[in-house]
Amino acid sequence: MQAVRNFILERNPKLEQLDDDLDLIDSRAINSLAFVEFIFLLEELTGESIDPEELDLDDFRTLNAIGARFLKQKAAS
């Protein structure tokens, strides 16, 4: 999860705090241009491939959702 946090914080230097419930998409912490790289990062971390035509955006909205869907752990751990 730290790698996921780092990815977002590196691209959002103005973001002082990254809440686990922050909507990463609506807040533009992850924009369209970064989204593809973000998916590749998750694929690399999980070893699981993500089909771009099948993905559900809600799985990517918050750190909590990402943790539950991809990392099988709570975001804070």
Added chain:
Amino acid sequence: MAVREIEPIELELDRLEHMAESGYYNPYTLFDWPDAIEPDKPWMSESLTTLAGTEMWDELTREQQIALTKYEAINFFSLNIHGIRELMSEVVMRIHERTYANVSEFLHHFIGEENEHMWFFAQFCLRYGGKLYPAQPTLQADSVEHLSPVARELVVFARILIFEEIVDHYNAYMATDESLPHIAREINRVHHQDESRHVAFGRMIFTNLLGQVAKRDPAEVPLVAEYLENYLRYSIATLYNPAAYRDAGIPDALALRRRALEHPARHAAHERILKRTRTFLTKSGVGRELVK
């Protein structure tokens, strides 16, 4: 679309329209499609693959190298197809709007030609590769919400222009690369020929809209420059598709992708690919030097 806030686009397009008319061809009968691609030939120029110039290329077996040219050609043409889908839908929604009334004649040529390009790229991929790579996902809440309507309009045409210029860098080289199969060379040559008109138009409309952005609020120009710089980087990164590495039988596709993207030889290659576009953006006053 808030085109009402945008002044009507006036461009001198007689020459480009005349060229589009006189050079018109039937794409469905133009090409002589062979049954198969010669097995030992690369499908795209080896020097244009994403591992070219690195030790990662040298470490591949010859079979893997040929396979990489095959799957990166399919990726390149798939990116073309998805890029055309995006730009066509944007242009279709603007043609014959008041803002674009004076350029609609050329837009008809543009839409028609782009549809034909999409057809022959798909033919190549499906006939010889049996597939296209899927489009990368996009987000509804997009990266342009902080921009004014006229700047967003500029971004639409800037994306089209940047996409076309990057593709044209590849097409121009492969159009005359004798190591390629004839059909691959031909597709690149024909596309290169049509795109020269589209790029000329793209630069004219870009200059017009950038002028409107600067007139409304000069402070917005650096924000546009920042977006465009990000878009250039994003476009380059889409050429590095891990699925193509996997299909070519190369292990650790994602780690390889990261290594390749960071490699100094690839940074130099990216500068070459983007040189013409960066020069144009800088001359237009919206280059990367404005990005803080």
